[in-house]
Amino acid sequence: MAIEAREMVGKGEVPGVLFEKEGTLSLRISRVRVLNEEGKKAIGKPIGTYITIETDGIRNKEQKFIKRICEAIAREINKMLNISLNSTVLVIGLGNWNVTPDSLGPKVIEKIFVTKHLIEYMPESYNPEEGIRPVCALSPGVLGITGIETGEIIMGVVNRVKPSALIVIDALASRSLERIGASIQISDTGIHPGSGVGNKRMGITKEIIGIPVIAIGVPTVVDAATIANDTLEKVFDSIEREIKPGTELFKLVTNLSKEEKYRMIKEVLSPYVGELVVTPKEIDSLIEDAAHVLAHGINLALHPGIKYEDLNNLLIH
Structure with a gap:
């Protein structure tokens, strides 16, 4: 996540990167803007805008906040989606529906309000002024299921359907x-499927696909090195309070940065378990709740004529 990449650099200003925060304890919005090559090099993220919405409302199933979260998602998407209301948008759900932590994309697609076919076959009933946009959706699966790069499938669909945005x-x-199940990242830089767990795949970006790409994601896994590093940080904090300043042990504890500790743990773990990732035991529920929130937020953004209260009725199949 871009916000984590920014945090790893430090608390001060980072050249080429703008960082802003707003909101309340229940709904926090952070914006990381990578402005140039200097900023790209500093935090390791492509030039563009990265929005992170953080809230415990999803994980705690707090219904009074769900509507606010969905509306916040819709607002941020609309700021990036600079196209007319009669322009087609293609929504893609990446991931493997057979693996729960990776099934978020397909789960969201099940709840997207698709309208392109209705507008095509009943054009006389379509009026853009009613706030309904032509929308189509697809879950292309993963390379291990289809034998085809996901990016190639998407390019084929884009070339045929010709949407204005993805x-x-x-x-x-x-x-x-x-942040597991409690953060939502929205960016205008596209996505590289599998990059978070060490799998290099064809990028889905404006440069490759040829149209604007908005990427939306929720963290569902954390790598084992992070858990070990967080534990080590707490141990080091306790040790630092107990040992005398100036000793060799004190220097060792205080001189190692969080990033250096993380790299050391990765080096220890890699020969034995590789890229080990961990997910919460309640991941099934987290995926369902996150999919519900993302789908409703996307539907509100793409169809401004629909009210939040009407979405559940519209999506009954």
């Missing part, structure tokens, strides 16, 4: 246990 949903990997 929205891609995928599960993310986080370096913070607190």
